Amino acid sequence: MKITIGSDHGAVELKDAVKKVLADLDVEVDDVGTFGTDSVDYPDIAEKVCAAVTSGKSDRGIVLCGTGIGISIAANKIHGIRCALCNDVYSAKMSRKHNDANVLAMGGRVIGYGPAEEIVRAWIATEFEGGRHERRVNKISKLES
Ligand code: RB5
Numbered sequence: 001m002k003i004t005i006g007s008d009h010g011a012v013e014l015k016d017a018v019k020k021v022l023a024d025l026d027v028e029v030d031d032v033g034t035f036g037t038d039s040v041d042y043p044d045i046a047e048k049v050c051a052a053v054t055s056g057k058s059d060r061g062i063v064l065c066g067t068g069i070g071i072s073i074a075a076n077k078i079h080g081i082r083c084a085l086c087n088d089v090y091s092a093k094m095s096r097k098h099n100d101a102n103v104l105a106m107g108g109r110v111i112g113y114g115p116a117e118e119i120v121r122a123w124i125a126t127e128f129e130g131g132r133h134e135r136r137v138n139k140i141s142k143l144e145s
Contacts, residue, residue, distance in 0.1 A: 001059050001124070002028040004052035006045040009037050010066025011108025014116060018062060018106075021120045030058060046074035046083075053102055054080045061103040062120070068107035075103050079144050082137070087111050092119040096126035098133045099140075 003022055007015040012034060022029050032048040034040045042065040049061040061083075065071040068085045075083035083103035084095030087110055095101035104123050106116055128134075 002030065002057075003060055003062055003124075004030040004032060004049045004058040005062040005064075006032040006049040007034060007064035007108065008040050008042040008045055008066070008071065009034055010042075011064035011068075011106070012037065014064050014106065014108035014111075014113070017113045018064070018116060018120055021117045022124075025121065025124055027124060042071040043074040046071045047078070050075050050078040050081045050083075050103060054078065059102075063103055063105045064108055065105075066107060066109040068105040068110060072103075072105035075105065080141075082140065086119050086123065088115070089118050089122045092123040093126045096123060097129045098136075100128040100133070100137050 005015060019029055046063050049063050052058040053061045063071040063075050072083045072085040075081050081103055082099055082101045083105050084099060084101035085105040086092040086095055
């Protein structure tokens with residue numbers, strides 16, 4: 001699996017922590033930044049990560065900002081993106097099982113590294129259940145057009 005990851009300045013340290021988890025899971029990672037503490041705009045990061053997902057360059061994406069809210073809102077504006085802001089393992093699993101979320105969002109100023117690691121492990125490992133959920137996801141896609 002290949003993941004493109006990106007964060008604004010509010011979650012650079014969480015990004016580094018998440019990358020270690022992904023490396024441990026043998027997931028290939030493409031990091032689109034940001035790489036320092038200088039202020040950047042989270043929609044720009046969301047756009048880069050989501051472009052990699054919608055183009056097929058990466059299988060899924062992870063977006064991070066201070067709260068995870070702004071970057072998840074931005075990601076969900078992009079055609080084909082189903083971004084789930086998850087601060088707990090149950091939501092992370094369900095976002096895959098029921099929503100086929102292709103982008104995970106978290107907040108660097110909201111959750112600790114321990115919970116973030118568990119969320120990422122669960123989100124990577126969990127598959128979409130399909131069935132009645134596929135019908136609903138298709139209806140989400142219809143809302144885009
Ligand atoms: C940046 O200060 C902050 O607004 C951003 O990281 C995020 O929390 C927005 O939703």
